[in-house]
Amino acid sequence: MAAPLPAASGDDPCFAELIARRPHLSRHALDGLVMEEVPLARIAEAAGTPTWVYSAGALRRRLGLLRRALAEANLAATVHFAVKANPNLAVLRVLADAGAGADVVSEGELRAARAAGIPPSAIVFSGVGKTEREIRLALAEDILQINAESAEEVxxxxxxxxxxGRTARVALRVNPDVDARTHAKITTGRSENKFGVAISDAAALYARMAALPGIEPVGIAVHIGSQITAGMAPYRAAYARVAALVRELRAAGLPVARVDCGGGLGIPYRDEPAPLPEALAGAIRGALGDLGLPVMLEPGRWIAGPAGVLLASVVREKRGATHRFVVVDAGMNDLVRPAMYEAWHGILPVAPEALVAPLSPAGVVGPVCESGDTFARARALPALRPGALVAFLDAGAYGAAMSSTYNARPLAAEVLVDGARFAVVRDRQGYDALLAGQRLPPWLGREPGS
Known part of the structure; x- marks a missing residue:
């Protein structure tokens, strides 16, 4: 029998709690931290670090839980994964094979969705800044729906x-002026946010859409923010306003085929309570159920966040005047959420002996030349030698998607685990690729590397 895991100090969940809440992760007495049936140490040996690792089983499971909740609420619903959360082709293919469509916000995301095998009939194009080129591509692909966000865009x-000579199926995204009570940088449904049309102006603009050539109005769309954990009240308020709008449009004889309910359902990164998909389905049913319309959902984080980890190696431990620092080879250029949002991510040692060793407080920092390159402060961790592996939890959404090459650090590799199998699904960027596309102007002489 494996030794019991030590308790964390302070209010942080302990290693055992972090693992227990993530069914795709387990601890093995010999292999240490394991994703599905693959030891993470084996992935690090094959792919190096830092590396993003995704669980196909977790992706399927979480999508299935959401779809089941919608079905049990007697909702005719389709799920369109928010590609911005994780545009990796393997992730998109796993979800497509499990029945998900795609919600895209750029030409690149549309092309990624198509490359992953998602049909145009399952793709929604959202976003406030679609260019002419992007609209033309959406029309050429004949996608399911364009969510228009302004009179000018319409x-x-x-x-x-x-x-x-085409007809665009267009839903009008409304801004319901509802505070989702989430981080200010990821709220999208308040009147001061850039997204959507003021709900007071929506009926007139929808009527205008119905009169314009080349447009088939198909419904109303709403999305109030991301990482919503404050309960269902914001959703209920937004959906109630959408329901009233739909009734107003119908009373005016305007066609409404469906309602796009957006996404935003939060996940517990630490141990905070987070609403379940059954609660969201109930909120939709309560506000929109009597309209008799199919609904669409656009989750990203809820599906992909817990399914991924960022695997990193310890460079060294550094003892400061008053603090212990664990320096790892992943930086804020890889996982920017702690620096951008003050976000908390669980950090687990991978080696079996490290999972049961005595703990002491440590700051976990990366190599980037910014004080903001800090993943955690006073985190309870064992002594970690150079080369020891750690896993940053819940990194499957807005992790690799938001990474950069700041400090000229190449993009990390990405790996998909499926049962006992794993494969590199995005190669680690090489230094030649990092410099590719750059050139000196003729008056500065030699090309780089020549």
Whole structure:
């Protein structure tokens, strides 16, 4: 029998609690931390570090839980994964094979969704800044729906579609002026946010859409923010306003085929309470159920966040005047959420002996030349020698997708685990690739590397 895991100090969950809450992770007495059936140490040996590692089983499971909750609420619903959370083609293919469509916000995401095998009939294009080129691509692909976010965008879609002899299926995204009570940088449904049309202006603009050439109005869309953990009240308020709008449109004889309910359902990174998909399904059913319309959801983080970890190696431990620092080879250029949002991520040692060793407080920092390159402060961790592996939990959403090459640090590799199998699904960026595309102008002489 494996030795019991030590308790964490302070209010942080202990290693045992962190592992128990993530069914795709387990602890083996010989292999240490394991994802599905693959020891993370084996992945580090094969792919190096830092490396993003995703559980296909967790992706399928979480998508299935959400779809089941919607079905049990008697909702005719489709799920369109928010590609911005994780655009890796292997992740998208796993979800597509499990029945998900895609919610995209750029040409690159649309192309990624198509490359992963997601059909145009399951793709929604959202976003406040779609360019003419992007609208043309959406029309050429004949995607399921474009979510228009302004009167100006509606006019542009109409003109482009009419010129191309096509009809765009357009939903109008409304801003319900509802505070989702989430981080200020990821709220999207308040009147001061850039997203959507003021709900007071929506009926008139929807009528205008119905009169324009090249547009088929198909419904109303709403999305109030990301990482919503404050309960269902914000959702209920937003959906109630959408329901009232739908009734107003119907009373005016305007067609409404569906409601796009957005996403934003939060996850517990630490040990905070987070609403379950059954609660979201109930909120949708309560506000929109009597309309008799199919609904769409666009989750990203809830599906992919817990399914991934960022695997890193310890460079060294550094003893400061008053603090112990664990320096790892992953930086804020890899996982920016702690620096950007003051976000908390669980950090687990990978080696079996480290999981049961005595703990002491440590700051966990990366190599980037910024004081903000700090993943944790006073985190209870064992002594970690150079080369020891650690896993940053819940890194499957807005991890690799938001990474950069700051400090000229190449992008990390990405690996997919599926049962006892694993494969590199994105190669680690090499230094030649990092410099590719750069050149000196003729007046500065030699090209780089020549």
């Amino acid at each position: 006019e542009e879609i109409s003109a482009l579609a009419a010129a191309l």
